[in-house]
Amino acid sequence: MTKYNVYGLGNALVDNEFEVTDAFLAEQNIEKGLMTLIEPEQKQTLLASLTANFPLKKRAGGGSAANSLVGLTQFGGSAFYACKVGNDELGSFYATDLEQSGVTTRLTELDSVGETGTCLVMVTDDAERTMNTYLGCTADLSVNELFIDELSEAEYLYIEGYLVPSPTALTAIAKAKNQAKAQNVKIAMTFSDPSMVKYFKTGVEEALGTDPIDLLFCNEEEALTFTETDTLEQARDNLLTRAKMVVITLGANGLLIATADDVIQVAAEQVTAVDSNGAGDMVAGAFLYGLTQGWDLTKAGQLACKAAAQVVSHFGPRLTQVQQQQILSQLA
Secondary structure, eight states: OOSEEEEEEOOOEEEEEEEOOHHHHHHTTOOTTSEEEOOHHHHHHHHHHHHHHSOEEEEEEEOHHHHHHHHHHHHTOOEEEEOOOOSSHHHHHHHHHHHHTTOBOOGGGOOOOSOOEEEEEEEOTTOOEEEEEEOGGGGGOOGGGOOHHHHTTEEEEEEEGGGTTOHHHHHHHHHHHHHHHHTTOEEEEEOOOHHHHHHOHHHHHHHHOSSOBSEEEEEHHHHHHHHTOSSHHHHHHHHTTTBSEEEEEOGGGOEEEEESSOEEEEOOOOOOOSOOTTHHHHHHHHHHHHHHTTOOHHHHHHHHHHHHHHHHTSSSSOOOHHHHHHHHHHTO
């Protein structure tokens, strides 16, 4: 029996979330719906503008893969997270937040200097989330933060697509994948954001590699952009040459689960969306929980849809453990 259901590799970011207007995004020349990397000076300027115009809705631990792992552990799974924080207050906040959520790390064994990464999450009234991210020291995530022995005790390696702009992170991904293959650990990856496949496609290709991985998560826009195809069916078939299973989120239309032998569509739960931040992360965490519990694909997809519907119904990328257990009981 494995020690961890999932070993995650991703960024460590503290989210600051604001409810903004489309006019504000236009005034700030921010591309709506995407994640954009920013420098420290840009972060300070934007944060000042945000706090002057809008109240802070929420501060919470974030990072795409971290959100997925928190979702998995709060359903009852087990996870280890390899990431990098600075030796500052935000770093301590982040490490404590993961520990309280049930995700194992070895951050206290690292002596990382620098500033912990921050994500400024801007949500408009159509529930679309736009992110400007200052990576801080997580931009230098490397093989030094892997704790490769922990990976050998996992069922899945889960790779965050947001890592691909970093050369040192790509080296860490390659080492983790090689270890996973040597130890018969399954490999999963998420594209994370349309900006990754739009602006960093070479890095995404390198992270995927030439051998098909076991599981790929993406949304419809990412699927179409990465494959340069016109229809979802074409994108699906193309992606199945890169992964043995593909899970494509379709927003209000639910999600599509595809393998070489089957295509399953799972309907979305109908809710009033106020914030889409974290929905895809929850889909991955819930789906991986279902898979590692031996569930069939349809049931795992249903859990993912139910959990994602709850995430978009409130501000912030995560749910409480009580909320997740209530969702789980609906599928018992």
